[in-house]
Amino acid sequence: MNEQLPYDYWREFPDRDPQAMVWYPLSFGPVEPNEIWPTRKQALRAQTSLYVHVPFCAVICPFCPFNKYPSVHDQMQAFVQAVKREISMLGERAQWQEMTMSAAFFGGxxxxxxxxxxLVEIITHARRALPWQPGAEVTVEGSPETLTPDKLAALRDAGxxxxxxxxxxxxxxYLRMIGRGHNSDMAKRAVEMVLxxxxxxLAIDMMYRLPGQTMEEWERELSVALSTGVQHISAYSLFVEPGSALAKVRRRGKMVEQASVETDLEMWRLCIDTLEGRGYKLYTLYDFALAGRASEHHLINWRAPQAEYVGIGPGAFSYVQSPNGEFVYGNINPIDQYCETLAADRLPIDFGIRLSEEESMARYMVLGTNALRIPKQPFTDRYGTTIDQQFGDTVDRLVELGxxxxxxxxxxxxxxxxxxxxNVGKSFASDMSRMKPHPAGVDLQRGEGLSLSGIVSR
Structure with missing residues (x-):
């Protein structure tokens, strides 16, 4: 383990690892934006997708590791203009002239x-600046305390x-314990309002293994969630991110103990049995959906072979298949620096990596695990070799372990x-990414929270 990061970010089976890989690879360095997005036009496949990171919250949750800021009007307005400029700058690049957006996800x-x-100003600008496929899935994340009928009507009318x-x-x-800005009645009313x-x-997120939570309480939570009639439920075991506000509470001995790892497993097994018993299929690592309601954004990120997505906004990640190779890169995290960079007509790309073939194959497997099934033929078509040839020893060991x-x-x-x-996903990581933490974990451990500079290779 890295002595500068004294927390468990990697566990080997039979220890259960609570933190799956949702980005890959895990090593980055300086990258030249024009190498990723060359100005010259070259033939490419004609489909991509969009992720827009909106980093503002009415209430800052103490468990959240993502790049976020309190809602401040002037900063929010500057952000809107910067995001529109980033979309325009990419849309002007020759590579985007013949692409279409297959999906968009506005997250935070x-x-x-x-x-x-x-919000409608950003969405409308993206629709004008970029070509879209008819019927493309467009998701907007929200919270019960920030949803209103008028806002929902405006979003619906914007596509x-x-x-x-x-x-x-x-x-x-538990809502008070984890610092949420709503209560149970507000959540139920928000579901009704959306429908x-x-x-x-409509998708909702649920958490289990909350401090002090019992199996019986989690069973009741699932029953209430099912009674709402939502089409998609994501369920997360609470992972106390190092450096988060909740981790500081726990260090001071002020946090009620979470259930044991064994109970955590029982809670997840109960979740699978309960939701699948009601027609919700588990299709990625956390996500259950009724037929026809799986998130296209999640499948783009994880289903092998993973498709391209372009991240817009401070701290957003991207995976693109450039004429110069496959790239994973991240935007500048601090919002002021992000806005200043775009005001100077520069793309806000902070760090990245051009994937070697070894890392590209590993990414296919590591992230493909998150979609629960890794197809073999697309791997052979893409790399001219087979999964069994490249990862046979790892697969054999995983088979033996059941x-x-x-x-x-x-x-x-x-x-x-x-x-x-x-545990399964991390077993396919390359030597370069093996035993390394997620970028957010590095930042939070160092108490920074605003800059991902800690992950750049020195």
Whole structure:
């Protein structure tokens, strides 16, 4: 373990790793924006997708590791102009001239912390600056305390067709404990408000293993969530990120103990059994959806072979297939620096990496694990070799442990594998990324929270 980062960011089976990889690879350095986005026109496939990071929140949750800021009007307005400029600058690049957007996800933070006018201004600008596929999935994240019927109507009229927000719990004592800005009644009313506003694709987030929470309480939470009639439920075991406000509370001995690892596993197993028993299919590491309601954004990120997505906004990550190779890169995190960079007509790319073939193959497997099934033929078509040739020893070991099934067509996670998904995914990491923490973990451990400079290779 890295002595500068004295926390468990990597565990080997049979220890259960609570933190799956949602970015890959985990090593970055300086990168030249014009190498990723050359000004000359070259033939590319004609599809990409969009992620826009809106870093403002009406209430800052103490457990959240993401790049976020309190809602301040002047800063929010500067952000809107900067995001529009970033979209325009990329849209002007020759590579984007013949692309179409297959999906868009406005995440955060809390995008609905913006006013309806500000949020619609960004969405409308993106629709004008970039070509879109008809019927593209457009998701906006929100929170119960920032949703109103007027705001939802404005989003619907702007082309948004999917809403997602964090309920986390329907129990007021736990909502207070984790610092949420709403209560149970507000969450239920928000669900009704969205469904009554003409949206038939609503996702909510739930958390389990909250401090002091019992199995019986989690079972009741699932029952309430199902009673709301939502089409998509994401369930997360509370992971106390190092450096977060909640971690500081725990260090002071002021946090009620979480349930044991064994109970954590039982809670997740109960979640799978309960939701799948009601027709919600587990299709990624955290996500359950009714038929036809899986998130296209999640599938783009994780289903192998992973598709391209372009991140807009401070701290946003991207994965693009440039004429110069495959790149993963991240934007500048501090919002003031992000806005200043765009005001100077420079793309706000802070760091990145051009993937070697070894890292590209590892990414196919590591992130593909998050979608529970890794197809073999696309791997062979892309790399001219097979999964069994490249990762045979790892797959054999996972089969022996009962974590995956190796079929002629795919590598499939077993139920046991779904319980230990993070362990399975990390087993495919390359030597360069093995035993390294996620970028957010590095920053939070150092108490920075605003800059990802800690992950840049020295």
């Amino acid at each position: 933070g809390t995008p609905t912390a913006l006013s309806a006018h500000q 948004v067709n999917r809403i997602s927000f964090g309920v986390q719990s329907f129990d007021d004592q 009554n506003s003409g949206f038939d694709n 974590l995956v099934e190796n079929t002629p067509a795919s590598i499939n996670l077993t139920l046991k594998g779904k319980l230990y998904l993070a």
